[in-house]
Amino acid sequence: MAGAGFALVLGPNYSVYGEHPRFEHLINMRRSLLAAVRLASLGVPVAPNVYWWTERDLERWCQCVEKLKIPAVAVNAQTYRTEKDWAFLLAGLKRMGEKLGNRVTVFLNGLSQKDRIMAARGMLPKVIFLSRDLQMRAQHGRVFGARKKEYVYGNAPTLFRENLNIFLRQTLDM
Template sequence: MSPTDLPMPTARIPVPTRGCDCTACPFWAGPDGTGGPATVEALCSGTNSDCSYCGCSRAEADAPSGVCGTCPIRCPSRDNLRAWMADVGATLAFDDLHLADHGLPRLPGYIPQVDGTNVAELDEHLHWPAYAVGLRRVFSPRSHRIYPRWREGARAHDLLGLRPGQKAVLSGYGEDPLVEAFWSLRRRDQLIEQIAAQGWDLVLACNYSIYGNWPRLEHLINMRRSLLLATEFADAGLAVAPNVYWFRLEDLERWAQWIADTRPPAIAINAQTMRSAADWDRWLLPGLHWLAAQIPAELPVIITGLSRPDRIATATHLFGTRLTLLNQTPQAYGLHGEVMGAQGRRRVHASTPDAFRSSVRYFASLMPRTSEVHP
């Protein structure tokens, strides 16, 4: 049973204070950093100065009820915030969440993400150890159901046409509407059971976004939701790498403490939305440096979305042979007869399978482990 299944009287659920009033918030760390009355952790050091939602009319004391129904942002002034807090287990902490450990499959240093079709053709003459498929190829963003081809006993290895010993990885990342729909389904447990029945060797758990112009509460709820979903996948019997996202140093410190306490089989970091130089320099790179120095030296790290050789080189320098890289570049380029190589992106007018195989080998050559796998 997940924390969201536990009944709790609504009146007892702590909620942040309307208008982002830190001094009255039960989760504010306070000037001494010891934590608010709802937690002993220093969950939040204060409001996000870059928030674009601080002028919301709902923050006014006389605001009418029901005005938050169409707003996707969970801020302290929401009229249904207590329901959202109940939905994440009435807390924003991590210390009640533990990941069932089903081990980690043997992974190569590089895993290509594909669309789930014609994998056998792409893999011809390649025989790659593992392939990944994105969540939107399995779970429909329109119907909010598993696609028909993935239902009723369908096995991931069979549908992908994998050879014996090849691994199937479900990359649970997607655009915000997709992962929000996944979370909001009334019987999410049944959906996860369907996915578990597909026999994936590893699931990279969904990540919920943290944008710089969002309220701090949205960050805290989304980190909690990401970890909650990871525990639900693991409870269904799947090997899971939880997604680690952060906005402040205190977030990284909480993640490091949770990792030290629970020893997950691996962690995953989604870098797909961190494309600009500013994102890399100000957010992703400092966080990677901090994690490399603080998490256990043997903990495998799976990063999705890096494709620039210089950034890959930095990541491999930080994490060494425990790093696995996953991206969609070989198939995306291959569809246009393009390859990624030492000379950069080039149009060579090759067939999609040939271009795909060339790019896969190139990315693998950038990793400390090429055809080798985790022991």
């Protein structure tokens, strides 16, 4: 992987779910960091995937990122579907933005709703959005932003380019 010439690799994503035991949270957060450290030791430019359950977890992550001078981290936002979950994530992103400033780029995976993208952008000085939703919609004949029952006939690569253009217009015009 180090010889592949990637500019950056997002580290493995070990989830932290609320209904899981606290000990598992701690293990998975450590696994994320260890995986990133191992990749980095092999010469792979890597951004660790950051998850947290408590404010203290997030503080530890931010301290680690600062101490190791990590230039980028990834956050998976795909599972924050309810308003309560979203509020939790947004508060954490705000704290990350305050702690890490514009030195650290945050790769935020899984957002595609304009209001959530705008809110996240307001919390993080340097953020890059990743969304598989654009590709999945194209595979299923759907244009980004269309209602669930509206299908477009065309090939997936063409629909993907259209979805990407719509997404970029929405996120860049904010």
